[in-house]
Amino acid sequence: MSATPGDNRLNLCIQCGSCGGSCPSGAEMDHTPRRLFALIRADAREAVLRSNAPWYCVSCYYCTVRCPQEIHITDVMYTLKSMAIKAGLFHDAALPGFSETFVDYVEKYGRSFELGLATRFNLRHHPLSLAGMAPLGLGMLKRGRMDLTPHRIDGMAQLTAILDKAKALEGGLQ
Amino acid sequence: MQRNARPYLDSLLAIREDIDLELQEIEDWNCCGATEYMSVHRVAAHALVGRNLALARDQARDTDLLTAGCSACYLNLAKTDAQMREDAGLKDTVNQALAAGGLEYEPGAMKVRHLLDLVCHDIGYDAVKARVVKPLHGLKVAAYYGCQVVRPDYDSRWDSHEHPTAMDKLLAALGAEPVEWSLKTQCCGGHMSVIGPDVAFGLIRRLIHGAQEAGADLVVTLCPMCQLNLDAYQVEMNKHFHTDYQVPVLYFTQLMGLAFGKKPKDLGIGKEFVDAAPALAKIQAEAPKVAEAKRKRRPKPGDALPMPGME
Numbered sequence A: 001m002s003a004t005p006g007d008n009r010l011n012l013c014i015q016c017g018s019c020g021g022s023c024p025s026g027a028e029m030d031h032t033p034r035r036l037f038a039l040i041r042a043d044a045r046e047a048v049l050r051s052n053a054p055w056y057c058v059s060c061y062y063c064t065v066r067c068p069q070e071i072h073i074t075d076v077m078y079t080l081k082s083m084a085i086k087a088g089l090f091h092d093a094a095l096p097g098f099s100e101t102f103v104d105y106v107e108k109y110g111r112s113f114e115l116g117l118a119t120r121f122n123l124r125h126h127p128l129s130l131a132g133m134a135p136l137g138l139g140m141l142k143r144g145r146m147d148l149t150p151h152r153i154d155g156m157a158q159l160t161a162i163l164d165k166a167k168a169l170e171g172g173l174q
Numbered sequence B: 001m002q003r004n005a006r007p008y009l010d011s012l013l014a015i016r017e018d019i020d021l022e023l024q025e026i027e028d029w030n031c032c033g034a035t036e037y038m039s040v041h042r043v044a045a046h047a048l049v050g051r052n053l054a055l056a057r058d059q060a061r062d063t064d065l066l067t068a069g070c071s072a073c074y075l076n077l078a079k080t081d082a083q084m085r086e087d088a089g090l091k092d093t094v095n096q097a098l099a100a101g102g103l104e105y106e107p108g109a110m111k112v113r114h115l116l117d118l119v120c121h122d123i124g125y126d127a128v129k130a131r132v133v134k135p136l137h138g139l140k141v142a143a144y145y146g147c148q149v150v151r152p153d154y155d156s157r158w159d160s161h162e163h164p165t166a167m168d169k170l171l172a173a174l175g176a177e178p179v180e181w182s183l184k185t186q187c188c189g190g191h192m193s194v195i196g197p198d199v200a201f202g203l204i205r206r207l208i209h210g211a212q213e214a215g216a217d218l219v220v221t222l223c224p225m226c227q228l229n230l231d232a233y234q235v236e237m238n239k240h241f242h243t244d245y246q247v248p249v250l251y252f253t254q255l256m257g258l259a260f261g262k263k264p265k266d267l268g269i270g271k272e273f274v275d276a277a278p279a280l281a282k283i284q285a286e287a288p289k290v291a292e293a294k295r296k297r298r299p300k301p302g303d304a305l306p307m308p309g310m311e
Helices: A016-024 A033-041 A043-052 A063-067 A072-088 A095-107 A112-126 A125-142 A156-173 B005-016 B044-058 B071-086 B088-099 B115-123 B125-130 B166-173 B195-211 B224-243 B252-259 B277-283
Strands: B065-068 B111-114 B140-143 B218-221 B250-253
Touching: A016 A033, A016 A063, A016 A125, A016 A156, A016 B125, A033 A072, A043 A072, A043 B044, A043 B088, A063 A072, A072 A095, A095 A112, A095 A156, A112 A125, A125 B224, A156 B044, A156 B088, B005 B065, B005 B250, B005 B252, B044 B088, B065 B071, B071 B088, B071 B111, B111 B140, B115 B125, B115 B166, B125 B166, B140 B166, B166 B252, B195 B218, B195 B224, B218 B252, B224 B250, B250 B252
Parallel strands: B065 B111, B140 B218, B218 B250
Antiparallel strands: none
16 A cells, blocks of 8 residues: 555545545445445455455546545546556456556557457457457548547657666565 | 547647647557546556656656547546545555566646646636637537536536536537536446447436437537547437437547647548538538448449440
8 A cells, every 4th residue: 555656545435435436336346335335444455455446446446536535536546457467366357357458558569559459358358248349440540530540659769768677676666 | 539530639639729739649658547447456457547647747748638539548647646645545555566677756746637627627718719611500518517627616616516617618619509517427337338339328318318408419428438438329219229429529528629620631630430510511611421322332333324445
């Protein structure tokens, strides 16, 4: 939790449930944020990291602005996601799979690449849905709204040096 | 904005002189990481954004304003800047990482603002109104803000986190009629349209249904992700629920362009999935046909009636 910038205020949770009630995907979560915070307090590490809740978080910050205790809930969710990846604990490998595929493209090209991202993610995790996605992809191409090839930034070596250094420093934090 | 939100970029470029907006692109910018990079590498995500902030600082000529049209890009820039200001440890870590690439960034050096914020609060409604030559009278619009521009709102730019009114006022200044609806800052589904489409379809239906029920002819957005989810995925959502919603989704810059008398084609209108032409007919704007409608079967030799040979 120390990787969350600033004071996350998690220990101030009063279990009021404003977060879960405000959450657009709360109904689909195995544990709402409120329950997740109670589990963190109870030190139920594995149950917390295996939860689908951080992955179903859409980063809309509704919970964050409504929380009467001003807990940085969305930021805590990001920390939980990166902890789950490091611990190798998932509810469903497809959930971190999307983030990891996205990160791979950013680290390789410096930009995201939608066509590659969508096909690589779906091939690995939802191969049967690929055919269903085809009309959407073709529609994007036809409207000139998608690239066929990725664009690599000029300062790729610089970006790689920055990210490698940041990751080394990040490792030291935990 | 260069690709999936091309209409956003085209319409912005078409109106920038009308609103005296001088734009300078950050050379060799990198992806902000959206909501994904931070999910994998908690701290390196800030260094990723830090590079853009540092490049902006070094390249900016006579300005300290940094604007983004996308909600996620805007939020990530604002977030890294705000959290580096708040957390000295993070500021130090990000700068150590940036130093590996010969860069550094002093938080607060750039003022990060979303494009809508600049248009509404700096350029102002009166200046916009003064440029209107073709008011959008009779067009009912649902102003949709999505999540990440108005929340968490590190620098208190907006009048409300849940029911903001800036875009409604802008659209009214263009002569359109903003409808009252309660879902203006509800989530478009974000990345769920890819990792959990069933969840996203529910959210998209709620928004599209809400806008239609409020009487809107179209939804107006300020973010490429929201536009993609509500427009392209509206088609997928209809297949999923066996519904037939047809609510077009345009960018606020496209409506500004229409009111300023620009040609719909120059504003990227016609590149949307749900055809905006029927709604725009209300204001006599000739929208180019969407790509699908343009597709014609190539005539085959046997198609035509027998004709006398033309030697």
